Amino acid sequence: MNLKDIHKIYFIGIGGIGMSALAKYFHLHRRIVSGYDKFPSSLTSEMIDEGIHIHFEENIALIPKDADLVVYTPAIPPDHQELLYYQHHNYKVIKRADLLEAVTENSITIAVAGTHGKTTTACMVAHILKYSGFDCTAFLGGIAVNYDSNFLQGKNDVVVVEADEFDRSFLKLNPNIAIITSSDADHLDIYSTTASVEKSFADFAGKIKKDGKLITKRNLSFLKYIDKTINISSYETDGTVSDFYSTNLHLIDGTYQFTVHTNVEILGNIHLPVAGRHNVENAIAAAAVAYTLGIDKEKICEALSTFKGVKRRFEFIVNDENAVYIDDYAHHPAEITAFLNSVREIFPNRRITCIFQPHLYSRTRDFADEFGKSLSICDDLMLLPIYAARELPIEGISSDMLLNKISTTRKAVCEKNQLIGELIKRDPDLVVTMGAGDIDQLIQPIKFFLTESTKKKKQINEYT
Incomplete structure (x- = not known):
């Protein structure tokens, strides 16, 4: 799909956290963007204020009949009137994952996956890249407090995305660097078994581009299915056998201070401003990505020490x-x-x-x-x-x-x-x-x- 030929895009479910980030991206790139959602929200209000037309009634009389592309989320039921209209009239209709694939196709892509932790980790990665001056565009699954947004526009060809395992959407991506934070069973309505979930994460790792890298929490269950030729770095909070790990972890006024190590040197000391022991783990994963990209160690530690968190995450x-x-x-x-x-x-x-x-x-x-x-x-x-x-x-x-x-x-x-x-x-x-x-x-x-x-x-x- 050549995105240069797309001028008018209609989003069914535009108020979703992933859909709204894409809508903002195309609006910023001077496409005519409009959409439907079931209920108003702070995200839809923000987009309306930016000039994106959104309606909240399932009604084919309200939809644009000249759309070049229609995008929908899996949360939309298959009998949705607007979706059925576009499908029956042979419009180009694709899922959100297909559009994200097209957007990232020619980019240096950093994709963050995992049944838990992916949103915060992706926001941390994007913040380090922004803070350090490395820069990136980011499509995030939550509102990053530092930027009060789920979409960040960059000036280079680096893109940070949240890779969603639901509906196997993440298999549309071909990242240069991938993080897998966890591979616990979830979405069994889609996968049926725990083994199927684990194999899907292994399949995602197999989508990493040649000469790319997988950064994953040590000893996750999906690793037993993985292609052994993939370049892997591991991380953990406790222990010293991984490629990235922490020591001197202690609680200060409700948040953690710790030292991050690589397998060859000390990265530095971090006082993470957001609460939760699990967020220390997320920070190590984000630091591993930044280190892999060659970002200055001091900048990595400074960035994480200024990370303000994600809305609705602790x-x-x-x-x-x-x-x-x-x-x-x-x-x-x-x-x-x-x-x-x-x-x-x-x-x-x-x-x-x-x-x-x-x-x-x-x-x-x-x-x-x-x-x-x-x-x-x-x-x-x-x-x-x-x-x-x-x-x-x-x-x-x-x-x-x-x-x-x-x-x-x-x-x-x-x-x-x-x-x-x-x-x-x-x-x-x-x-x-x-x-x-x-x-x-x-x-x-x-x-x-x-x-x-x-x-x-x-x-x-x-x-x-």
Whole structure:
């Protein structure tokens, strides 16, 4: 596909985090961009302000009939009226992954994959490249706080992308450098088995260009399937046998300071401003990419020490002596375990009140026992109804079913409109929200509740 021949692009699902980055890219490159999404959001508002026309009604009367290219996301159902219109009238219709393939085809591509950690790691890589002056264009799966955007435009031919394993989309890419942060089972509605997930990650590694490099966490399960001719560097947080690793890891005021080593020299000391032990691991992976590109060691360490994080990834919404509220995108048992253990490490003496919205009926079914174990880490749990996304309900699969697998003694299922009432009953001092659905709509109400509750407590203390 020759992108030079594409002048008008229509995105079905333009408000998605990956779709919106591509829409911004083509709008910046003076293409006529428009799109549909189901609901308004901060991303759609931003694009509308930039001059991109977006509508929120599934209606073929509103779509452009002169589009050169139509792009859709796998989250769009196959019976979507607009998608069906374009397909039946023989427009060029492709998935988001196909467009990302075309955009990166002639670039030096750094692709970050993994069932967990890929968004933060990709943002870290992009930040190092920007901060150091190496530069890059980046299509990110989250809002990088340093830039308040999921899309960064560069002046060279280096592109950083998040490589999504869902629907095997990452197999469209041919990176020069690839990171694989994890290969745990997920999306079993697509892959069916853990072995199929692992083989797909091995297939992704096989897409790396000749003379390219794979940077992967040491001892991941997919490695047993990998082509042994691939040039591999490993990383880890603990231990000294990998090509990149950390030592002197210690917690300072809720964040980590550590030393990064290569297998031949010390890279330098880093005080990572974002919380979470798992983010130290992500930082080492990002540092490994930058080192491979020949970026100055001091610049790598300085960049990571100025990294402000990613929206909805261990994001502190409220953080004072009276109340703490942290929001995270965790929606898989391994992510929940890593997140809650990090929260516990930072706040060992506080009671963790957790609000979790399960994402997808199939994921809840496939990992019900694992969810039970990971969610039992918290002290007080409120489960919201399952967020269906693209799925229909599955008989017997519900938040009530999941609740029975959780050993936490104080636990309940509640609707979103009941949540603040439940929080009033509990009077929490540490709240976390987790999930990949629309739980982010509750962030501001919870923040308001906690800040107002703190004000009332102060007023009471002043009069007693």
